[in-house]
Amino acid sequence: MNSPDDVRQQLDAVDYLVDDGLAMAVFLALRLGKPLLLEGEPGVGKTAAAKALAAALNTDFIRLQCYEGLTAGEALYEWNYQRQLLAIRLAEARQEKIGDADLFTAEFLQERPILRAVRYEGRTPPVLLIDEIDRADDEFEALLFEFLGEAAITVPELGTFTAVRPPIVVLTSNRSRELHDALRRRCLYHWIEFPPPSFAAEIVRRTVPGAAAPLIRSATEFIGRARRLELDKAPGLAETIDWVSALTALGVTDLVAADVVSTIGTIAKTPDDRLAVARLATEEPS
Structure with a gap:
């Protein structure tokens, strides 16, 4: 998408209409490689904007729906405890020693939406929607700072995964609570008005x-x-x-x-x- 007009035309082709302000916000987010925070009343098309952008770019759409109590294990990554337990039992049956270094490897890592977006291997980066971020707890926002600023996720046992092609990130908020200034600083911003x-x-x-x-x-x-x-x-x-x-x-x-x-x-x-x-x-x- 080479200009705001190009953004408008390509989104129009997938039946999502945008005004000048939103076209400019999307263009700058794509050109600068910055996350885009969309706010507005419920039902004005914030979520639909991310879906339409993925369709217009012909790339994958990854969605993380936020809610109170959302954890890193549900949003970033978690360990496959069942497979780890099975590995322990197999080692015991073989009378072999197994330690943390054997259990906390990439083989046992389960990707959740954000890590999946970071490790995405397609030619065109995916669109990652972090939907209704205001519904998540304050503490969850802090988990996103590294990702939003560097397109990276650190797994203490394995190191830092950095996206080869940073995902296109869209966050939405209905302003049910105020977001951290640190999160806002990492994003471009646009308020979607209800259309005439x-x-x-x-x-x-x-x-x-x-x-x-x-x-x-x-x-x-x-x-x-x-x-x-x-x-x-x-x-x-x-x-x-x-x-x-x-x-x-x-x-x-x-x-x-x-x-x-x-x-x-x-x-x-x-x-x-x-x-x-x-x-x-x-x-x-x-």
Whole structure:
């Protein structure tokens, strides 16, 4: 990808639309070899951006889903304890001595997503998505500093593995907590805004190609109005796509208030939000 325009065109070819800001952020991340931290409300397409980038580059997509309590063994690497135990028993059966130097070797090392990305041997580096990093503990972020800064992972028993071709790293955050400054310094940054109705309509059209044009237009306009309400969880693009998909499955071609109420569970996810969105629907001309 030789320019921001090239980024936009190649992502457009895999049906992921980007604005100028995101196109520039992706281009610079690729050109500088820096991780890209994407933040924004849930459902604006942060995860989809990493998937689309992998598709556009025709390379492997590796995903690490973060959650509270995530450990190095689940994210970086761990030892195959069953194979180690089997090796110990075989050695005992043969009356042979076996020590740590025999057990902690590459033969017994199990790659998890980050080490797999570091040791990847394909011609084009993989896209590694570290998804919802804000859900992991503060301590887990510290485990990433070496990797994010040097594309390397140190295994104390074996030494340091450094990527021959550093993976393309995308981190996402919904800002459920503040991230360490040290992590932010290692990344380029972009905030993904919820798109205006016309842009959202084009995204929905590509994602739900069977939907009628009037339905897409009226649904995205309605979502824009709903997002101006004081909702517990404003509907994002993901909810908009789900909603239009549901309406299309029901044979709806143009939106009326009754359609909003009957499918409200796709866009409103709390009791208070259901009431507020239903009230908005009945206030709209049908």
